[in-house]
Amino acid sequence: MHVLQALGEMLIFPGALYGLIISMLLAWLDRKLVAVMQGRVGPPIYQPLADTIKLFAKEDLDTEGVNPTLAGLLPVVALACTMTAALLVPVGNHAVISFQGDLVIALFLLSLPTLALFMAGWIVPSVYNVVGGNRTLLQYFAYEVPLLLGLAAPAAFSQSWRITDLMARQAGYRWFVLGMPLGFLVSSMGLIGKLERVPLDAPHAKAEVGAGPLTEYSGRKLAFWRLTSWLQTVVGINLMIAVYLGGADRMWRYWGLGTYLLKMLAYLGGLALVQVLYARYRVDQVSRISWRVLVPLGLLQLLVTVWLGA
């Protein structure tokens, strides 16, 4: 029974199947929100699913000069890491696996897909792939640090590295975003950099490097990379909700679910708004903003939190 329940949670809800469905739904919602803000109509709700199906049906080219085993393995590893991280991050108020230190493990698991993406670009002998891959790596260094610092502040305050503990500490509407807004902003920017969304999408700036590290990819491999990106968005949002926005506030059972969904939509709306309002940062500006603004602010938040808590 225990095993069946575990398998059910891992594979169906809130694990793999639910993860894929919700990531496609959020991918659609993201595009729809951006479209409406830009005065357009936007795609129909089945668009991400249709895109995925189409990609699976397309020819998966073995690009010349690329190690096919590696090229096929990297997207699978990336998706697997993201799905594993999804098990650690609470959906609503329940995480499939929870233990002391799972925040760090989740972040570690979420950083592996970025490294895999860099490698995916690096192994293809094409200028756009290599340059895009280099930019992904640059951005990786620039944005993991703010993300970590931003999430370290609530952890320091709660004196725990367990995500469900952080959620529990915020019960009764004492959301950490209210007490540590700087950390929220810093880690949100880190998340935007990690997800390579505008204004931090230099690694796959269409006008400059084509599709960046994924330029020569097609078919099934590209589908896996897309799914990874969408799932990372969902997991990232869930993480931010759990750590900063109080998770699913346990008032009544259904009320909790409602607030959780509202928070997810609100955060996604915030991401879409940022995408619509700004031009892309140039890749050197990306680094500069990170090291000169975000990291100091993150450190400041951490220090203030520790000092206040002591």
Next chain:
Amino acid sequence: MSQITLPIGPQHPLLKEPMALRLGVEGERVVSAEVEIGYVHRGIERLMQERTYLQNMVVVERICGICSHAHATAYCQAVEALLGVAVPARAAAIRVLFCELERIHSHLLWLGVLAEAIGFTTIFMYAWREREHALDAMESISGGRIAHGANLIGGVRADLTPDLAIALGSALRTIEERLGLFDDLVERDRSFHRRTQGIGLMTLDLVRAQGVVGPMARASGASYDVRVDAPYAAYSWLRPPVPITEEGDVWARAWVRVREIRHSLAICRQLIVSLPEGPLAERVPHRVPAGEAVIRIEAPRGELLYYIQSDNSDSPARVKVRTPTLPTLMALKQVLPGLQTGDIATVVAGADLCMACADR
């Protein structure tokens, strides 16, 4: 640091039309640039020698989709000069109306393309949405959004009736209201400034040496605008202000063009109010006498020159078209080295290149 060649084109998401840039890049810096054109060379000048003057009206409009009326106007003026015919005042005014509407739509197109190149998709969507009003206006008057067929040799084919004038007025008002957004973008938006100020500097010396014309030149301090320096058609009594600035970067080019849109809107409004009465076209002789003509007009991108040599036959003996993008491309070869790779897109999109014009 080893040098790699970054090929941009002939097909690239950045380019609207095919051309080849071969950039030598070290790390994130461009060290050398080669510019190759000719991917849409259609032999237009040769073709025009095989067609009659009347048939060439159709050819000339299709040299470029964005500035088709500019080509048509320059060609007609050249033929009319050879014929010794003066177009009626109403025709001259309607030609200018189309010229200015074309300038508006061309500059909005450019703004959208630049915004897309720097990742500001929202501005791309907004600019092209406003552009639709200008295109719809031209369609309602002439029947075509781009290849209007508005000109005849001797005048214009399409008239601005009172109904159309009212509709045009409201379209112009809509564009003008929303133009405030683009003013804000250029003056106040810091993410736009971050990507365009100080980028792609073109000095006045380079402009003079390479013969750069149009808004590209005016953004670097050169004051040449054919509408003012050699007025033609209705520009002899319309006096468009010419915005000039000196920074010479991509931001300056945006500044100049947004201002020009505003001035063009004012000219269109002035034309609606004070459109001269009279016939739409002058009867012209059937045969163009032998001779040569040189005509310059101000297309949206700058000075457009047409030279026609006639040998008293049905077809021109020689038609030469010099489009304003050509000197810009020549200058680009010198502007690109020294750029960061992230700025290549900004500078190339910001140069308002029209390869169909350049290649002919």
Next chain:
Amino acid sequence: MSPIDQVLELLRGQGAFHEPFEQIAGGDCVVSLEPSRLLPAIRRMLEAYPELHLSAMTARHDASGLVVLYHLWLGWGLSLRVVVPNETVELPSLLDDMPAADWYEREAYELYGIRFSGRQELSPLLTSQSLGGRPPMGPNRGGGG
């Protein structure tokens, strides 16, 4: 002296003229020069008018051979006409004094076969390298009739 007269004096001083200048349709003045006098005339004009603007170069052919017109703008339009009697005669390249002439010279060479001396290899601007053969627009032109 009107601006036109000043320039004509300047050009006469170069010993340039073939005949009195003519004014053509559109208002430009056309002055004919010997090929050997072209470069000194341009240099002299650049000294007097540093903002001299080369709008275009037209190559064409007629009974007198290949003709190249340099369309200049000095606040008014002036075209310098140079006749190249046969394909062996080379015109001086303006590249050093007016870099704007670069692509126009390449196009004149490519379409009409006119050669310019004093500059590096003239590579085709618009047509493919593999076109070869006779220039597509010269008097003995290749391609369709």
